[in-house]
Amino acid sequence: MSSETQVGESPLLSQFRYGLRSEQIRGALRDVAEGWERRELWMTLGLQDVRQRYRRSKLGPFWITISMAVMVLALGLLYGQIFRQDIHEYLPFLAAGFVIWGLLASMINEGCLAFIQSDGMIRQLNAPVSIYAFRVLWSNLIAFAHNIWVFFAVALWFGVDFNWNLLWVPLALFVILLNGLWISLLFGLLSARFRDVPLIVGSIVQVLFFITPVIWRPEMLPGRALLLDLNPFYHLVEIMRAPLLGQPAQLTHWLSVLSILLVGWAVTFFFYSAYRWRIAYWV
Amino acid sequence: MxxxxxxxxxxxxxxxxxxxxxxxxxxxxxxxxxxxxxxxxxxxxxxxxxxxxxxxxxxxxxxxxxxxxxxxxxxxxxxxxxxxxxxxxxxxxxxxLTVPLFDISLGMDQESTGYENIILRGLFLGLTRREIKARMEEIADFTELGDFLDLPIRTYSAGMQMRLAFAVSTSVVPDILLLDEGIGAGDAAFMHKARERLARFTEKVSIIVLSSHSDDLVRxxxxxxxxxxxxxxxxxxxxxxxxxxxxxxxxx
CATH class of the missing domain: 3.40.50.300 (P-loop containing nucleotide triphosphate hydrolases)
Structure with missing residues (x-):
């Protein structure tokens, strides 16, 4: 590659040109496909990540459920009062939104650390690097499987009308996870090179929590501001929250999420084929 | 080939x-x-x-x-x-099939039991769960750890952990083996047994690349x-x- 480097060109740029040859593009595709094939490995690692956090505690991973329940109840009772909401509708709404938000936020935050945290393994194991992104996804899915019961408990208590729309939920979850995969690959890669990225992303995600209708309802914002429609997280939350609460999600939300998926994967693919081979050097 | x-x-x-x-x-x-x-x-x-x-x-x-x-x-x-x-x-x-064996205990988890670690280590070596289960008995026998295999490996001595890692890591024969400073195997009593297994193992590998500072080992x-x-x-x-x-x- 060094022979192709032009004088004065930034190494990142020359690597980029190098990475966009068909050989590298095929390599990136193979990396993700082979990563999927090693699923026994990353599923075990992901499970281990969750278990490690709660090792030797009596309740183990059910602390995830409990802390989510406490959070939802506390916030629900407080903000239900502040916003003067009917608790029967507000609490299920909050529980659904909060659980989905938890999945999205931790997928992004941990996605940034996907490669950084596994540096030892990356330098010793000849496995496709995408397994570390899959691992993050898997451990988040496990946490989500613990959290979602909080919603179901609240929903049952307040008599939310479960109906056939619930069938949209697995599909929505699947699409959210597909988004999570490109996010981990892309942000994991950027973070490996630039160590401020996880910090920047962390604070942006925190701000987004307040901008996204999770604790407040979209109707509370007068005139459905641009702020709402331009927020990708609004659509990501909504495709799953609406069916959980018994309504179909609007088509616009689905269309937005699908376009995020396409654009995200296109951008990621570009970066991933260009810089995937550098990850082992960066971590 | x-x-x-x-x-x-x-x-x-x-x-x-x-x-x-x-x-x-x-x-x-x-x-x-x-x-x-x-x-x-x-x-x-x-x-x-x-x-x-x-x-x-x-x-x-x-x-x-x-x-x-x-x-x-x-x-x-x-x-x-x-x-x-x-x-x-x-x-x-x-x-x-290439296996880099730089650290034979890569991926072992202190809080998991011996059996769980055999599976974990096996997955790292590129085996499937089914393949590991098929070898489980042979590996467990070789370690001579008996009932200890049901305990988390943090309760093991360093030598016992080494035995476990050694037993799993030498249970798959790759085509190409990459070694950094050879493979250690714990205490003296075990050493003899380990050396035999290592010899049988390395014999079957078709290419070995070893990096070492020890003249004797390389020779x-x-x-x-x-x-x-x-x-x-x-x-x-x-x-x-x-x-x-x-x-x-x-x-x-």
């Missing part, structure tokens, strides 16, 4: 420090680039040339020792062979050797000849 072919392979490392890894500095750098260009060029990420123009061909039955002092590029070469580092330039073709395992310095191959040939050359270089 296992084979390894390297053609003019070079690897250079960017050395990042906190300053070059931060976006702030990159942005400031590009913004002020006009005035202090002289400065920015010298601020450029320093690059370490870890491997230079390595050409190497290995085939069935080859046992290659890598010799050289610290920082000569031995480990980097092993990682290139294992597909962990993709070279900056040159061509590389490795055919056959006992490898028929060929290469001497490396500053990321280049300075001498290649039969093990004894290369070791001789290395001794001369060190000055005794």
């Amino acid at each position: 296992a084979s390894i072919q390297l053609e003019n392979v070079s690897v250079s490392f960017p050395v990042y420090n906190a300053a070059t890894r931060s976006i702030k500095n990159r942005i400031i750098q590009s913004a002020t680039g006009g005035q202090i260009r002289a400065d920015t060029t010298s601020q450029r990420i320093s690059v370490v040339q870890a491997l230079q123009d390595i050409t190497l061909t290995l085939g069935e039955g080859d046992r290659l020792g890598l010799i050289g002092h610290n920082g000569a590029g031995k480990t980097t070469l092993l990682r290139v062979l294992g597909g962990i580092y993709e070279p900056n330039s040159g061509r590389i073709s490795v055919k056959g 006992s395992m490898c028929s060929k050797a290469i001497l490396m310095e500053h990321g280049q191959i300075v001498h290649a040939g039969p093990t004894d000849e290369v070791l001789e050359r290395y001794r001369e270089m060190r000055g005794f």
Whole structure:
């Protein structure tokens, strides 16, 4: 590659040109496909990540459920009062939104650390690097499987009308996870090179929590501001929250999420084929 | 047929420090680039040339020792062979199932039981759960750990953990084995048994590349050797000849 480097060109740029040859593009595709094939490995690692956090505690991973329940109840009772909401509708709404938000936020935050945290393994194991992104996804899915019961408990208590729309939920979850995969690959890669990225992303995600209708309802914002429609997280939350609460999600939300998926994967693919081979050097 | 072919392979490392890894500095750098260009060029990420123009061909039955002092590029070469580092330039073709065995206890989890760790270690070596279960009994027998295998390995002594790691790591026979400083195996009583297993194991592997500082280890395992310095191959040939050359270089 060094022979192709032009004088004065930034190494990142020359690597980029190098990475966009068909050989590298095929390599990136193979990396993700082979990563999927090693699923026994990353599923075990992901499970281990969750278990490690709660090792030797009596309740183990059910602390995830409990802390989510406490959070939802506390916030629900407080903000239900502040916003003067009917608790029967507000609490299920909050529980659904909060659980989905938890999945999205931790997928992004941990996605940034996907490669950084596994540096030892990356330098010793000849496995496709995408397994570390899959691992993050898997451990988040496990946490989500613990959290979602909080919603179901609240929903049952307040008599939310479960109906056939619930069938949209697995599909929505699947699409959210597909988004999570490109996010981990892309942000994991950027973070490996630039160590401020996880910090920047962390604070942006925190701000987004307040901008996204999770604790407040979209109707509370007068005139459905641009702020709402331009927020990708609004659509990501909504495709799953609406069916959980018994309504179909609007088509616009689905269309937005699908376009995020396409654009995200296109951008990621570009970066991933260009810089995937550098990850082992960066971590 | 296992084979390894390297053609003019070079690897250079960017050395990042906190300053070059931060976006702030990159942005400031590009913004002020006009005035202090002289400065920015010298601020450029320093690059370490870890491997230079390595050409190497290995085939069935080859046992290659890598010799050289610290920082000569031995480990980097092993990682290139294992597909962990993709070279900056040159061509590389490795055919056959390759297992890098740099740290035989890589991936073992202190809080998991011995059995769980056998599975975990096996997955790291590229086995499937089913394949590991099929070997489980044989591995468990070999470790002689008995009921301890049901306990978390943090309760094990260092030697016991070593036995476990050794037993699993030598249970898969790859086509190409990459070793950094051989494979240790714990206490003396176990040593004898381990040596037998290791001999049977290494016999079946078709290509072994071993990097080591121990002359005896290289001599006992490898028929060929290469001497490396500053990321280049300075001498290649039969093990004894290369070791001789290395001794001369060190000055005794």
